[in-house]
Amino acid sequence: MRVLLASDHAGWELKQLMATLARELGHDVVDLGTHGREPVDYPDPAHDLAIRLLAGEGERGVLVCGTGIGVSMAANRHVGVRAALCHDAFTAQAARRHNDANVLCLGGRTTGPGVAMQILELFLTTPFEGGRHARRVASIEPKGETS
Ligand code: RB5
Numbered sequence: 001m002r003v004l005l006a007s008d009h010a011g012w013e014l015k016q017l018m019a020t021l022a023r024e025l026g027h028d029v030v031d032l033g034t035h036g037r038e039p040v041d042y043p044d045p046a047h048d049l050a051i052r053l054l055a056g057e058g059e060r061g062v063l064v065c066g067t068g069i070g071v072s073m074a075a076n077r078h079v080g081v082r083a084a085l086c087h088d089a090f091t092a093q094a095a096r097r098h099n100d101a102n103v104l105c106l107g108g109r110t111t112g113p114g115v116a117m118q119i120l121e122l123f124l125t126t127p128f129e130g131g132r133h134a135r136r137v138a139s140i141e142p143k144g145e146t147s
Contacts, residue, residue, distance in 0.1 A: 001124065004058035006032040006045035008071070011064025011108035018062050018106070018120050025124060030058060042066075046074035050081045053102065060124065061103035068107035075103050079141055087111060092119040096126035098133045 003022045007015035012034055022029045032049055034040045042065040049061045061083075063071035068085040075083035083103035084095035087110070095101035104123040106116055128134075 001060055002028040002030065002058040003124070004030045004032060004049050004052055004061045005063075006049040006061070006071075007034055007064035007108070008040045008042040008045055008066070009034060009037050010042075010066035011068075011071070011106070012037060014106060014108040014111070014113065014116055015062070015064040017113055018064065018116065021117050021120055022062070022124065025121065027124065042070040043074040046071040046083075047078070049103070050075045050078040050083075054078060054080050059102070062106070062120065062123075063103060064106045064108050066107060066109040068105040068110065072103075072105040075105070082137070082140065086119050086123070088115060089118050089122055092122040093126050096123060097129045098136075100128040100133070100137050 005015050005019050019029050019031050046063055053061045065071045072083045072085045075081050081103055082099055082101045083105050084101035085105040086092045086095055
């Protein structure tokens with residue numbers, strides 16, 4: 001798969017680790033930055049990755065900020081993005097099996113490297129179950145709402 005990765009400064013270190021692991025797992029990795037500890041407003045990398053994912057530049061995305069909360073909020077403003085903030089193996093598997101998540105969000109200040117590696121591997125390998133979950137996923141997008 002082609003995997004897009006992006007982070008703010010607080011997620012930079014974990015994003016680097018996630019990029020290395022994704023490559024080791026045989027994926028084609030596109031690192032959209034940031035590339036250091038210089039402060040970056042978390043919505044910027046989140047919107048950039050979401051737009052590129054929806055344009056077909058990748059099949060999955062990984063976003064990292066301090067908590068994973070800000071990037072998930074921003075990414076989920078894009079119709080078609082299903083960004084899941086995961087904290088452990090259970091939430092990573094559920095995000096794929098039940099929610100068909102296409103973007104994984106992680107917190108660089110909340111999730112340690114070992115758990116994050118386990119989460120990423122599950123996010124990239126666990127299939128969507130479909131069936132009743134497909135109906136629910138299709139209902140996620142709001143209908144008839146104007147912003
Ligand atoms: C940056 O200090 C921090 O607010 C950001 O990385 C993130 O945690 C926001 O949700």
